[in-house]
Amino acid sequence: MAEIPLLSVRNLVVEFPSRRGTLRAIDDVSFDIAEGEVLGMVGESGAGKSLTGAAIIGLLEPPGRIAGGEILLRGERIDNLAAEPMRRIRGKRIGMVFQDPLTSLNPLYTVAEQLIETIRTHISCTERVARERAIALLDRVGIPAARRRIDDYPHHFSGGMRQRVVIALALAAEPDLVIADEPTTALDVSVQAQIIDVLKEICAERGASVMLITHDMGVIAETADRVAVLYAGRLAEIGPVRDVIQAAEHPYTQGLMGSIPTLTQTDTRLVQIPGSMPRLDAIPKGCPFNPRCPHVMDRCRHDRPVLIARGSKREVACWLYEAVREEVHHG
Amino acid sequence: MSQTEQSQTERGKTPGRLARAWDSDIAWSFRHSPVAIVAGAVSVLIILAAIFAPLIAPHDPFNPATLNLMDGFTPPMEPNAFTGNVYWLGTDNQGRDVFSTILYGARISLFVGFAAVILAMVLGIAAGLVAGYRGGWVDGLLMRFADVQLTFPSILLALLIFGIARGFIPPAYREEMAIWVLIVAIGLSDWVQYARVVRGATMVEKNKEYVQAAKVIGAHPAKIVLRHILPNVLGPVLVIATIGLALAIIAEATLSFLGVGVPPTQPSLGTLIRIGQGFLFSGEWWILLFPSITLLALALSVNLLGDWLRDALNPRLR
Amino acid sequence: MVDTVLQVEGLTRTFDVSKPWLNRVLERDHKQFLTAVDNVTFGIERGETFALVGESGSGKSTIAKLIVGLLKPSRGTIAFDGQPMSFESGTAMRNLRRRFQMIFQDPFASLNPRWRVGEIIAEPIRTFGLASGADVHREVARLLEVVGLSATDAGKFPHEFSGGQRQRIAIARALSSKPEFIVCDEPTSALDVSVQAQILNLMRDLQDEFGLTYLLISHDLSVVRHMANRIGVLYLGRIVEVADSKRLFTDPQHPYTRMLLDAVPDLALSGRRRTPVTGEIPNPINPPSGCTFHPRCPHVMDICRGDPPAQTPTATGAAACYLLTEPVGS
Numbered sequence: 001m002a003e004i005p006l007l008s009v010r011n012l013v014v015e016f017p018s019r020r021g022t023l024r025a026i027d028d029v030s031f032d033i034a035e036g037e038v039l040g041m042v043g044e045s046g047a048g049k050s051l052t053g054a055a056i057i058g059l060l061e062p063p064g065r066i067a068g069g070e071i072l073l074r075g076e077r078i079d080n081l082a083a084e085p086m087r088r089i090r091g092k093r094i095g096m097v098f099q100d101p102l103t104s105l106n107p108l109y110t111v112a113e114q115l116i117e118t119i120r121t122h123i124s125c126t127e128r129v130a131r132e133r134a135i136a137l138l139d140r141v142g143i144p145a146a147r148r149r150i151d152d153y154p155h156h157f158s159g160g161m162r163q164r165v166v167i168a169l170a171l172a173a174e175p176d177l178v179i180a181d182e183p184t185t186a187l188d189v190s191v192q193a194q195i196i197d198v199l200k201e202i203c204a205e206r207g208a209s210v211m212l213i214t215h216d217m218g219v220i221a222e223t224a225d226r227v228a229v230l231y232a233g234r235l236a237e238i239g240p241v242r243d244v245i246q247a248a249e250h251p252y253t254q255g256l257m258g259s260i261p262t263l264t265q266t267d268t269r270l271v272q273i274p275g276s277m278p279r280l281d282a283i284p285k286g287c288p289f290n291p292r293c294p295h296v297m298d299r300c301r302h303d304r305p306v307l308i309a310r311g312s313k314r315e316v317a318c319w320l321y322e323a324v325r326e327e328v329h330h331g
Numbered sequence: 332m333s334q335t336e337q338s339q340t341e342r343g344k345t346p347g348r349l350a351r352a353w354d355s356d357i358a359w360s361f362r363h364s365p366v367a368i369v370a371g372a373v374s375v376l377i378i379l380a381a382i383f384a385p386l387i388a389p390h391d392p393f394n395p396a397t398l399n400l401m402d403g404f405t406p407p408m409e410p411n412a413f414t415g416n417v418y419w420l421g422t423d424n425q426g427r428d429v430f431s432t433i434l435y436g437a438r439i440s441l442f443v444g445f446a447a448v449i450l451a452m453v454l455g456i457a458a459g460l461v462a463g464y465r466g467g468w469v470d471g472l473l474m475r476f477a478d479v480q481l482t483f484p485s486i487l488l489a490l491l492i493f494g495i496a497r498g499f500i501p502p503a504y505r506e507e508m509a510i511w512v513l514i515v516a517i518g519l520s521d522w523v524q525y526a527r528v529v530r531g532a533t534m535v536e537k538n539k540e541y542v543q544a545a546k547v548i549g550a551h552p553a554k555i556v557l558r559h560i561l562p563n564v565l566g567p568v569l570v571i572a573t574i575g576l577a578l579a580i581i582a583e584a585t586l587s588f589l590g591v592g593v594p595p596t597q598p599s600l601g602t603l604i605r606i607g608q609g610f611l612f613s614g615e616w617w618i619l620l621f622p623s624i625t626l627l628a629l630a631l632s633v634n635l636l637g638d639w640l641r642d643a644l645n646p647r648l649r
Numbered sequence: 650m651v652d653t654v655l656q657v658e659g660l661t662r663t664f665d666v667s668k669p670w671l672n673r674v675l676e677r678d679h680k681q682f683l684t685a686v687d688n689v690t691f692g693i694e695r696g697e698t699f700a701l702v703g704e705s706g707s708g709k710s711t712i713a714k715l716i717v718g719l720l721k722p723s724r725g726t727i728a729f730d731g732q733p734m735s736f737e738s739g740t741a742m743r744n745l746r747r748r749f750q751m752i753f754q755d756p757f758a759s760l761n762p763r764w765r766v767g768e769i770i771a772e773p774i775r776t777f778g779l780a781s782g783a784d785v786h787r788e789v790a791r792l793l794e795v796v797g798l799s800a801t802d803a804g805k806f807p808h809e810f811s812g813g814q815r816q817r818i819a820i821a822r823a824l825s826s827k828p829e830f831i832v833c834d835e836p837t838s839a840l841d842v843s844v845q846a847q848i849l850n851l852m853r854d855l856q857d858e859f860g861l862t863y864l865l866i867s868h869d870l871s872v873v874r875h876m877a878n879r880i881g882v883l884y885l886g887r888i889v890e891v892a893d894s895k896r897l898f899t900d901p902q903h904p905y906t907r908m909l910l911d912a913v914p915d916l917a918l919s920g921r922r923r924t925p926v927t928g929e930i931p932n933p934i935n936p937p938s939g940c941t942f943h944p945r946c947p948h949v950m951d952i953c954r955g956d957p958p959a960q961t962p963t964a965t966g967a968a969a970c971y972l973l974t975e976p977v978g979s
Contacts, residue, residue, distance in 0.1 A: 190926045193926050221914055
């Protein structure tokens, strides 16, 4: 019997009722995050990666709602909790880092006030102890002269420093899981690398798992242990980062990897996937990728591919590999 | 070209203009808002009744030949004591059919309202576009002027303009010019809000890249303002214009009620209410009540329609 | 023979970022100026792709706007095909304008939402009087097919298209005046990677087909590496290094260039050891003295805090760093 994963998402379905009928933004997505693991969630805009994060922390914006499946934190369901218990889980057990640091910090309170409040909401301790913890945290995320700067307001900090404060805030209550949604997208290239390093190190130090949501394969490559690739609200491929990046199996992941220009490759043409991701109201029948897929077969247009295990750690939702498996069976 | 992207929006043939309008977000939002449907129906009903007043009205209240003073003060739905004539909504002191006067009155009220709104809109849009696009001292001058005007209540301003205009018009023409003076007075007192909204929207639009693209090819500023920016700032203007129509109708009624609006020979709803209130305490309540209800229904439904339009056009509320 | 399409000399642009007059008087503040572009010089040869790369505050977008005339330079000159650009109207300038175009960053803002695609693409054709009547429609249809869309798309509105398709429409508009030179301001930064690949490939194909010259403005080093022949690296409004694309990536001369290269995530998982990047970009209103990079530079020397370093020739370009002129360790 395997140990219970920290977070387990089972057959998650998120729907948006709209005037043209109900739109399925996330359709039957399942994955686990183990203790201390960094799971990257990658996909293009509209793939449902941010929605998955929002569904886990119970912050889906209405009219969006979880229409099926379950989300388990250490084996306990958290997808059907009332607002109040869910609020206690957010912050205490699941920390959050968003793309825009300005939206996660209240501009009217000093960094000290926000950090101390978060610490004391979730951990019982005196104001003085909380303040010391807060200073230590800021110091750890790389804010120079933390003891002096803790009483500054968020607007006194630069973009990169603000994101460090947000990371400190997310980790203030020592959560088991940190969900980081595009934490570096709003930052400059030279600052991005610093933030990713801080996030990765501090979570590793505290044994917190990370769900890193991003469109940037480079960030995933540098940070994650495993990666889940989403396409049109469905899981295309999930597996260890090295395997997926160096030998992608799903044709979408292959196309995605080929389309990224790199510093080492030169004058070759970029691989391009024709067309664009379908809109939610026009997701093709069968495999959602079939109209763009270079290996499309008849079956792909009718049957939705299931996740097929490839080795012990990897799963791919593509009929190409069903054939391989059958051959193996016959042989 | 090496490859072509199949445009995913191509699904069979494009539906006709009417079908697309029916399918548009705004039409959908209208169909799903009971308030908007009722308000729309009431507005359309009153507007149509006013337009076709000569066809609908049982009497011509402004033709002295058809009036019989003996018919005066007939209560609604009761036969007149002397003539035996029955009037749905009764008659006033001169024997004019209240229902017919309301139809003709609404006609004048609506005409003044629409004309005043159009005047205010044209002035406001022009000022807003110029101020927003040019910026600098032109903007400063126009907007400070607008600020000063805003410090006066618009009804006071309309009274002022009305008074000044009458001073310039020879007494012989005063009566026939009264309606135009009224339109100018209300229009001039209302342009500021259009100007402000258009200026704000223009300042946002002029920095967008499609305007920069037009500048890169050296398009004339007038063309940029009129062809590129104007169509993109009209949405909020439509909302204010709808609510402004209700306000203009009320302003007209207020001025006419105060006796400075249209003359009693061509009564608007406001004039009718002024006439009617003289008879309220002598028992002839209908002369006041029915024009008031009409004015209330018209102003309220147009206003509700404006509210709905504002919400429907605001993507953040959807 | 070198055929220079665009020559920029000593280009400088300052912005007045002072508080309003009344605040200045009350708070006894002085006027404040931001030098967004500081004495920038470069040339672009016909048929090449020259890239300007930099982070926020580097002045790269300001340079793009100066070149196409959306902003006026404070000092310095821009010459197109040997003719100085003066953006006051005139027949000469009108003829010049036809020959350069711009592609913008945000395909959702760069197309007028109230215009049909056909009208959008036809606007430059009509403005420059390149065709009339039915010829305009034929030309629009041709351009749509050139960028990989269908001629029937001319009747649709921009909101009916995806981001990538809109960027194709913007490219078709840029091509419609038959320009020689196109300024591309972050043309793919608003797009997803798979769509970015389509657009980058399209831009390359068009360059081959029509002999276009590009000025590519970007913050993304991998995009720049993929597209450009020569690259200029900007930091706080100044060019710190110019070099051939290959050379810049294999043998960066300026410490800032090195730092930028180190910051690019390693997709190849080569386990390359990265020098940790330190510090953030200073406030451009009050930049550091001398070489503006000196507070973040691992090789900082006393001299760096004095006068700004001059451009020193390198193998394929130039770099502004005292390491190249001063004996190391002084």
